Amino acid sequence: MSSASLSSLNSGWIVQKFGGTSVGKFSKEIAINIVKKYNENNSIAVVCSARSTQTKSEGTTTRLLLSAELAIDDKEEEFKNTLKLIKDDHIKNANLNINDKSLRDDLIDDTINEINEVERLLDACCIIGEISPKSLDTIMSCGEKLSCLFMTALLNDNNVNAKYINLSNIINDLDYDNNSNLTNNERSLDPFFYKQLSKKIADEINKLDYGIVPVLTGFFGPVPGGLLNSVGRGYTDLCAAVCAVGLFANELQIWKEVDGIFTADPRKVKSARLLKSVTPDEAAELTYYGSEVIHPFTMEQVINARIPIRIKNVINPNGEGTIIYPDNISKKGELTPPHPPVSLDTLPKDYFNKQKLKIPTAVTAKSDISVVNIHSNKKTLSHGFLANVFGTLDKHKTVVDLISTSEVHVSMAVNYTKERRKSFIMVIEELKKYGAVDVTYDLSIVSLVGIHMKQLIGTAGSMFKILADEQINIEMISQGANEINISCVISKDNVIKALNALHDKLLLHPFQNTNKCLSFSNDSNGPIDHRIEELRLSE
Numbered sequence: 001m002s003s004a005s006l007s008s009l010n011s012g013w014i015v016q017k018f019g020g021t022s023v024g025k026f027s028k029e030i031a032i033n034i035v036k037k038y039n040e041n042n043s044i045a046v047v048c049s050a051r052s053t054q055t056k057s058e059g060t061t062t063r064l065l066l067s068a069e070l071a072i073d074d075k076e077e078e079f080k081n082t083l084k085l086i087k088d089d090h091i092k093n094a095n096l097n098i099n100d101k102s103l104r105d106d107l108i109d110d111t112i113n114e115i116n117e118v119e120r121l122l123d124a125c126c127i128i129g130e131i132s133p134k135s136l137d138t139i140m141s142c143g144e145k146l147s148c149l150f151m152t153a154l155l156n157d158n159n160v161n162a163k164y165i166n167l168s169n170i171i172n173d174l175d176y177d178n179n180s181n182l183t184n185n186e187r188s189l190d191p192f193f194y195k196q197l198s199k200k201i202a203d204e205i206n207k208l209d210y211g212i213v214p215v216l217t218g219f220f221g222p223v224p225g226g227l228l229n230s231v232g233r234g235y236t237d238l239c240a241a242v243c244a245v246g247l248f249a250n251e252l253q254i255w256k257e258v259d260g261i262f263t264a265d266p267r268k269v270k271s272a273r274l275l276k277s278v279t280p281d282e283a284a285e286l287t288y289y290g291s292e293v294i295h296p297f298t299m300e301q302v303i304n305a306r307i308p309i310r311i312k313n314v315i316n317p318n319g320e321g322t323i324i325y326p327d328n329i330s331k332k333g334e335l336t337p338p339h340p341p342v343s344l345d346t347l348p349k350d351y352f353n354k355q356k357l358k359i360p361t362a363v364t365a366k367s368d369i370s371v372v373n374i375h376s377n378k379k380t381l382s383h384g385f386l387a388n389v390f391g392t393l394d395k396h397k398t399v400v401d402l403i404s405t406s407e408v409h410v411s412m413a414v415n416y417t418k419e420r421r422k423s424f425i426m427v428i429e430e431l432k433k434y435g436a437v438d439v440t441y442d443l444s445i446v447s448l449v450g451i452h453m454k455q456l457i458g459t460a461g462s463m464f465k466i467l468a469d470e471q472i473n474i475e476m477i478s479q480g481a482n483e484i485n486i487s488c489v490i491s492k493d494n495v496i497k498a499l500n501a502l503h504d505k506l507l508l509h510p511f512q513n514t515n516k517c518l519s520f521s522n523d524s525n526g527p528i529d530h531r532i533e534e535l536r537l538s539e
């Protein structure tokens with residue numbers, strides 16, 4: 001490819017997504033140190049989530065969902081109080097941060113109008129006692145509208161020409177592929193859907209004059225079946241990804257309050273180190289198993305378009321962050337994959353020794369786990385037994401994180417929190433129709449994640465020996481089908497001890513402390529792992 005055609009791949013766009021807690025706590029830093037700065041040399045599109053002042057569980061989206069629940073239960077006063085909390089919080093925020101009077105007054109008016117609209121909708125729900133997925137989506141969309149109205153005002157207040165773009169009606173007139181056999185629900189998230197959605201978002205942005213920063217609501221919907229049901233919380237990552245694809249962006253940046261992806265949660269493991277890069281599969285596994293770095297649906301969209309994802313820190317914008325990208329595909333605008341063939345003359349002397357430095361990439365833990373064991377009463381054939389168990393779980397929307405099964409016995413690790421108590425008890429009662437059920441509470445899943453674990457022999461053995469040496473009992477064991485995840489369930493009280501021991505012995509000093517039990521299968525002649533190399537050389 002000529003350099004001319006390479007440069008034509010440079011669209012100039014960078015899509016920046018800011019999470020709810022970042023918008024809540026660091027909005028000025030985002031506007032001045034990040035968007036304004038990047039906008040000097042790139043075209044920036046901003047995607048925001050609903051504002052959270054402290055944690056996501058106390059944020060605007062959570063409050064909106066709570067107000068909907070209260071309305072269905074006919075608790076009019078409570079739902080109105082919850083909406084008032086949202087309104088007061090946003091008005092206070094506008095008064096605190098927007099200096100220009102007319103920008104501030106407009107923002108407060110828009111905020112009140114949006115909340116009033118939600119209130120009208122919930123009044124109706126209160127009367128009929130139910131809410132459709134579409135209405136719930138509409139209510140949820142208010143969070144992203146409010147935060148983007150605010151960020152747009154804040155950018156303009158700081159001399160960045162920004163324009164609010166509401167994506168909450170963008171899906172209404174998508175064409176569906178009439179040749180497809182899929183149901184409406186399945187169709188909503190198929191490649192055809194994503195292609196049209198990314199084009200529509202890009203069209204909206206391209207309507208703006210050059211130099212204007214679009215501020216897009218991370219809520220895009222309503223998706224048939226409901227955004228909450230089909231994508232789940234954290235949907236703004238996916239929205240930013242689809243936007244990046246539509247704009248053919250050079251990079252998708254997901255801004256958080258952490259420097260990037262670490263070898264373990266830095267709050268729990270003090271020796272955790274920042275990883276320069278991880279693959280999309282690793283990022284998805286880490287997210288599923290407790291390190292919520294990025295929504296797992298995000299990766300496919302951008303990686304297919306060969307756009308790298310960078311995780312960066314709003315409090316440390318100059319840091320390099322972590323790149324999420326496959327290590328065997330060249331990025332958009334690059335001729336070769338990240339590990340091009342190397343000439344033997346240029347290889348360092350210890351090249352082949354370093355091959356042995358491949359180790360798991362990260363260790364992670366997921367809390368609020370219970371293990372449910374079902375011993376079949378043998379009234380159904382074994383295939384019927386499993387079908388019944390899964391049918392029950394499906395009916396109650398219970399997600400199984402790990403499973404191990406024989407013909408007549410199933411053990412499942414499921415997420416259980418006090419808030420889900422009612423539906424959890426219903427699931428257990430229903431499962432009792434198919435056999436004896438016992439439940440162990442207060443557990444956590446600990447997982448080792450890494451693409452090189454496919455080629456490593458002995459990781460599972462080392463993992464379990466390390467836990468045994470720490471006197472930690474293992475309730476359940478499972479290896480993911482993609483072989484890049486080994487997980488086990490332990491008591492929640494042992495999580496910090498387990499994470500630190502595994503991190504220290506398998507990720508920091510893998511060959512000193514495990515009786516050299518990590519080795520490689522014959523097909524391990526891959527390239528040097530630059531990510532780990534950097535880690536190891538700095539030992």
Ligand SMILES: Nc1ncnc2c1ncn2[C@@H]1O[C@H](COP(=O)(O)OP(=O)(O)O)[C@@H](O)[C@H]1O
Pocket residue numbers: 019020021022056255256257258260261262263264265266267286290291292293362364
């Ligand atoms: N392996 C990991 N690497 C980085 N952060 C991790 C990891 N595991 C867990 N975390 C935690 O995930 C959180 C993600 O960052 P944060 O910006 O707070 O999330 P959000 O964008 O959802 O508000 C951090 O608080 C961090 O402690």
Ligand SMILES: N[C@@H](CC(=O)OP(=O)(O)O)C(=O)O
Pocket residue numbers: 018019020021049050056059061062143218232233234235236237
């Ligand atoms: N506001 C939504 C969507 C979202 O993506 O949130 P965040 O970017 O803060 O994870 C939620 O809380 O689920």
